[in-house]
Amino acid sequence: MNHNKFDWGYFLKHIAIIAVPVALQNLLTTTGSMVDTIMLASIGEKAVGAVGLCAQFSSLMFAGYWGFVGGGMLFFSQYWGAKDHDGITRSYGMTLLFMMTVGVLFACLAIFAPEFVMGVYTDKPEIQKIGISYLRIVGFAYPLQVIAMAASALLRSIEQVKIPLYGGIASVVANCFFNYLFIFGKFGLPKMGAAGAAVGTVMAGIVNVLILVACILYKRIPYVLEFSRHFRWSKIYVKQYLEKCFPIICNEVFIGVGNMLVNVVLGRQSEQAIAAVAVFRTLEGLVIAFFSGFSNAASVLVGKEVGAGNHEVAYQRAKRLVYLCSGIIAIACLTLLLIHNPLLHTLGLSGESYQIGTGMLIIYSVAAIIRMGNWAQNDTYRSAGDAAFGSILEITFMYLMVLPFVYLSNFYFHAPFLLVFAFCYIDEPIRYILMQRHLYSSKWIRPVSGPGLATIDAFRQKHGIKVKQKAATSAK
Structure with missing residues (x-):
């Protein structure tokens, strides 16, 4: 690749190769969630609201293990660029172990203490009852x-993005099919209502894993099933892995708890507002589906070049990816606003809940362009080895600005619901300015691979970059 002139053809082609399958998979997943909501809407707004609150508990679990996904992808993509196959396998083993620890913990809470979980999210007894029946199964x-x-994070990092897409397609089809059977009690099966949606989610999870494993075996892809090599760790490697993961883990856990506290406020509104929030979260997933494909592309295309030692290429790609992501989100939000009327009615909102849902979509469509720009920059920094900057910034603003504004406006000033909701995004413009300054400083390029470390000093000297850090060594 010519370093003096940016190769747009290569850049856009490889973005499409990575981003489109990921975006399609997430769109399918979100579509499945919308189908769930449509089915549950026939039961009533309370069922929609209860399952929506349970989804927030699942999101907290996601936040708990996403730190390890982010840290893992940092190593996967950089080692992929460096062609260090042992490094990829070891990183995957450690990532899976830590993620599973979080998953099992949340599974135990959902199965054995659902009353406690629902009591945290809402004070409405009828909604709690429905949510408890759902959590015990899901x-x-x-x-x-x-x-x-x-498995999907690893496969995307090594540019095998179609396999997670196949698993996602099968999962969504299975989810819709089993939801139909168990929510409504078809073909002699029991009519389970919201609990039937939980059965559908479990069955979809089984199908997804089976498809992934079958495709990996068929294509003979290494790393994922090489169990004997997953745990060949040295103390140096474990230390380096945890040092890179720790800021991301803190970010995801603290932000996850912060979002939970925000959802506690949203879950103590009227039943109409709770239903509107549940539907909004489903539609928000459509926007995030578009974004996540490009975010994954940023992580792979930037991290791969940092790992290979091509830091100038990584820097030029990062700048363009951030603005491209924001542009895509703007198109997605505009499309959502244009079709929001039939969507909200189809998803079971009417009257006051419809008005609230419309207001939430308008507010979010403005905020999302900036919000996803921040997200794209943070993911880019992480893939390049700088896991701390964006994480510290996001945690600081969440606890010093967002939560105080949301809680004070709701409980002290009794502000209208939509104003409280708007305060959830009050920090985004300020963070965007700070993130942009960091982007153009190039200080976020911090390789962990041998080839990346061998060329980083020359890159920093060329650009006059001064970074305070310990002498780095490649973990073997």
């Missing part, structure tokens, strides 16, 4: 989701 899906997520 907890069995959590370890399956962890296995699928870990």
Whole structure:
């Protein structure tokens, strides 16, 4: 590749190769969630709201293990660029172990203490009852989701993005099919309502894992099933892995807890508002589906070049990816606003809940362009080895700005619900400015691989970059 002139053809082609399958998979998953919501809407708004709150508990689990996914992808993509196959296998083993620990913990809470979980999220007894019946079953899906997520993260990092897509397609089809059977009690099966949706989620998790394993075996892809090599760790490697993962883990856990506290406020609104929030989260998934494909592309295309020692290429790609992500999100949000009327009605909202849902979508569509720009930059920094900057920034603003504004406006000033909701995004413009300054400083390029470390000093000297850090060594 010519370093003096940016190769747009190569860049856009490889973005499409990585981003499109990931975006399609996430769109399918979100579509499956929408189908769930449509089915549950026929039961009533309370069922929609209860399952929506349970989804927030699942999101907290996701936050708990996503730190290890982010850290793992940092190593996967850089070692892939460096062609260090042993490094990829070891990184995967450690990533899966830590993720599964989190998944099993949340599964135990859902299965054995659902009353406690629902009591945290809402004070509405009828909604709690529905949520408890859902959690007791869906907890069995959590370890399956962890296995699928870990494998998918590795496969995307080594540019095998079609296999997770195949698993996602099969999973969504299975979820819709089994939901139909068990929610409504078809073909002589019991009519389980919201609990039937949980059965569908478990069955979808089983199908997803089976498809992933079958494709990996068929294509003879290494790393994922090489169990004997997953745990060949040295003390130096474990230390380096945890040092890189720790800021991401803190980010995801603290932000996950912060979002839970925000959801506690949203879960103590009127039943109409709770239903609107549940539907909004489903539609929000459509926007995130578009974004996540490009975010994965950023992680792989930037991290791969950092790992190979091509730091100038990584820097030029990062700048373009951030703005491209924001542009894609703007298109997605505009499309969502244009079709929001039939969507909200189809998903069971009417009257006051429809008005609230519409207001939430308008607010989010403005905020999401900046929000996803911040997200894209943070993912780019992580893949390049700088896991701390974006994490510290996000945690600081969540606890010093977002949570105080949300809680004070709701409980002290009794502000209208939509204003409280808007305060959830009050920090995004300020963080965007700070993240942009960091992007153009190039200080976020911090390789962990041998080839990356061999060329980083020359890159920093060329650009006059001064970074305070310990002498780095490649973990073997």
